[in-house]
Amino acid sequence: MKNKTFRKAEPYIWILPSIILMAVFILIPIIFVFRMSLSEVSKAGIIRGFSGFANFTKVMNSSAFKLVLRNTIVWTVAVVVLSTVLGFILALILNNEFRGRKIARAVMVFPWATTLVIQASAWKFIIDTDYGTLNTLLLRLGLIDQGINWTPTAEAYFTWEIACGIFVTIPFVTFCVLSGLQSIDTTYYEAATVDGANYWQQLFQITMPLVRSSLTVSTVLNIIYVFNSFPIIWTITKGDPANHTDTLVTYLYKLAFYNGKQGQAAAVSVIGFTILLICASVYMVYTLRKGDE
Amino acid sequence: MKKLAALSLILSMMCGLAACGSSGGGSSEGGSDAKDEGGSDGKVSINVIAAQYGQNTKTWWEDFVKDFTAEHSDIDLTVEVESWNDIYTVVNTRISNNDAPDILNIDVFANYQADDLLLPAEDFVSKETYDKMYPAFLEQSDVDGTIWAIPDLASARALYYNADILKDAQVEVPTTWDELTEACKAIKAHDSKIYPWGIDMTTDEGQAAFAYYTWNNGGGFVDDEGNWTLNSDKNVEAIEYAVQMVKDGYTNSDPANDTRYDLQDMFGAGQVAMMIGPNSIPTYIADGGYSVNYGVAPIPTNGGVDSVSAGVMDRFMCFDNEYSDAELEAIKTFFDFFYEDERYSEWVLMEGFLPATISGGEILAKQDESMASWVDIVGSCNFYPTAKTEWDDVKQGVINVEQQALLGGNVKELLDELQNEIAE
The missing domain is CATH 3.40.190.10 (Periplasmic binding protein-like II)
Known part of the structure; x- marks a missing residue:
């Protein structure tokens, strides 16, 4: 009897440490942020009392917020979609037998294994107009006479940041898809070949459905990572000029620690949380349901 | 059940964002708690x-x-x-x-x-x-x-100039804005690869640029009574002048992203001819291994105002x-x-x-x-008027005005807007 009770409780005992950890490091800070977003907070960070939705209205009425929200959507969609497409293609290539495949796979890990701040600094160093390596290279090769300004506008900066974001995200997608590809039984392809299916038919009828679960995982995780990504934008532009390259995360950081508006920063944080919650839940429910079917 | 588990995992991952808005972690090295007297x-x-x-x-x-x-x-x-x-x-x-x-x-x-x-x-x-x-x-x-x-x-700020470049371009050290514009024109004509004038309007220290130009045009952040005067005519004129320098191509190409340290490096490397910088520049140049022949002078002014250094x-x-x-x-x-x-x-x-x-x-x-x-x-x-509680907002506000002006915004309208915001 005693043994039976223990067996019933056993799984919960095993997951208890992680539940405690999640509660302490995730749940409590979230409750704090929600409380802060509904409070009047002094510049030194002291909560002065309940202020209803004042922080939310202030944030939403600011002209910068609309721009920042638009940037965040562009940033997340562009990075996630393009890195998923490119990562998928790369996984297909790396799944083939060829000489040096192991080396190619190892090289793929580099951008992923390097800290984002280092990556972003390297990109900044490459594209800099005055001392950038890209201009130096082109000058040395004699292709240009004078350094080109690669970042003449805020939009150009943002595009470079998106490119950097894609570059560092591709390896994750590639490895997720690659693990999915390797679990596909080769007999499916053999059978399809016998039935006369061409490469594209095999890709869309066999490969895609079978790696869908890997793609779902990588896409959902990427939406969250990219949406929350701070280092690339902060290192390259700090959201400058005039919030034109800010995303919600860099914007709320500036609000909290440059402007001393922690209540409003918490409100931005809650807004971002809600957006992510909706997007990720819809996507998860949709794909899991489809998987069940 | 699987769905529930997956959703809860996603939820917990997103919390990274929510937690971000709260207190960022500080690295403490055994700082003692409150007061543990005796x-x-x-x-x-x-x-x-x-x-x-x-x-x-x-x-x-x-x-x-x-x-x-x-x-x-x-x-x-x-x-x-x-x-x-x-x-x-x-x-x-x-x-x-x-x-x-x-x-x-x-x-x-x-x-x-x-x-x-x-x-x-x-x-x-x-x-x-x-x-x-x-x-x-x-x-x-x-x-x-x-x-x-x-x-x-x-620390205090002054004008640093590359004596060799000024000599080659045959210009004197500028003391007024008119002389500064002329000097920039001459340097640009002498060597188009050199930036005659360095400007930093970044989130890092854009408020310093506001101070350099407005104070040396008889304007400033506050009046004698300590009231905010961000949109005074003198301030509008000063920022318009600085932004015009950028638009005329006399400055570094990216003032909204080139920090003072970038400028100091470019000055050390002889790529920027003149810039306003702190008294620590000689140490910075020596540590960086640069060997530039430079001089120090008061910050150029406009309208007969005495040169004011920013402290x-x-x-x-x-x-x-x-x-x-x-x-x-x-x-x-x-x-x-x-x-x-x-x-x-x-x-x-x-x-x-x-x-x-x-x-x-x-x-x-x-x-x-x-x-x-x-x-x-x-x-x-x-x-800077740091004794006033609005300072954080003013500091970020003037940086935003400068950057908006660089993007083509109207300085007068932007400063009016900022003044109203601060006055609220």
Whole structure:
């Protein structure tokens, strides 16, 4: 009897440490942020009392917020979609037998294994107009006479940041898809070949459905990572000029620690949380349901 | 069940974002909790958070703690050195958790004072030490007639020019804006690859650009009564002039992203001919291994205004953690020890700054002639109005105005908007 009770409780005992950890490091800070977003907070960070939705209205009425929200959507969609497409293609290539495949796979890990701040600094160093390596290279090769300004506008900066974001995200997608590809039984392809299916038919009828679960995982995780990504934008532009390259995360950081508006920063944080919650839940429910079917 | 598990996993991952808005983690090196008066060994403990000025700061404080503890074995001193990137996060997090440090070394104080968190300076510094400070510096920490913080060091700004480039382009060192424009034109004509003028309008220090141009056009952040005058005609004219310099192609290509350090590097490398910079540039240039032939001159002005240097001053403040007499004495001892003339001179020289005490100024001026002129400059320069609680908003606001103007915005409208926002 005693043994039976223990067996019933056993799984919960095993997951208890992680539940405690999640509660302490995730749940409590979230409750704090929600409380802060509904409070009047002094510049030194002291909560002065309940202020209803004042922080939310202030944030939403600011002209910068609309721009920042638009940037965040562009940033997340562009990075996630393009890195998923490119990562998928790369996984297909790396799944083939060829000489040096192991080396190619190892090289793929580099951008992923390097800290984002280092990556972003390297990109900044490459594209800099005055001392950038890209201009130096082109000058040395004699292709240009004078350094080109690669970042003449805020939009150009943002595009470079998106490119950097894609570059560092591709390896994750590639490895997720690659693990999915390797679990596909080769007999499916053999059978399809016998039935006369061409490469594209095999890709869309066999490969895609079978790696869908890997793609779902990588896409959902990427939406969250990219949406929350701070280092690339902060290192390259700090959201400058005039919030034109800010995303919600860099914007709320500036609000909290440059402007001393922690209540409003918490409100931005809650807004971002809600957006992510909706997007990720819809996507998860949709794909899991489809998987069940 | 699987769906539920997956959703809960996603939820927990997203919390990274929500948690981001709250208190960012601070790296503490065993900072003591609140006040533990007369711990088990009967010692009084003081904890200090200090800003990291450069590579030498941490070692300097480590030596300081050793010397201090050797002389005052009854005081347990802990000093946490935090980078400028982290210090505001760390301090605000500590304050929100009712764990304010005893002593803080940082640039601003008004927000803490507004929350009644600080002690008046005269309560935590002995009279002897207090009297060492330049009165003009102490006034920068005056709110309603009380001084809330004491200066720890200062720096001043001036015009740096590359003497060789100016000579080759056959131009004199400019003293007025008209001369500056002409000089830029001549340098540009002489060598189109050189940026004649360096401007930094970044989030890092764009407020300094606002100060350089407005103060030297007879404008500024506040009027004589201390009221905000951000949209004054003089200010509009000054910012329009600076932005026009960028549009005319006389400056570095990306003022919204080129920080002062980028400019200093370009100046050292001979790519920027003139820039306004701090007194620490010679140290920076020497450390960077540059060999540029440069000179220093007053910042060019407009409309017959006297040249005004921009001063930057950092401070020490003491949080009101309900100290006992013994603790307050220990804090006073700390400051007496810190401001001992010789030790204080070492502190100032450590990262190439300027002294904030009269005796420190005298000692350094005697030691180094080039320092003497800087000591004079810092005694007469203007400071940011950091004693006002709106300063954070004004600082970010003027940077935003500059960057919007670079993107084509109307300076007058932008400054009007900012003035209205601040006045609310």
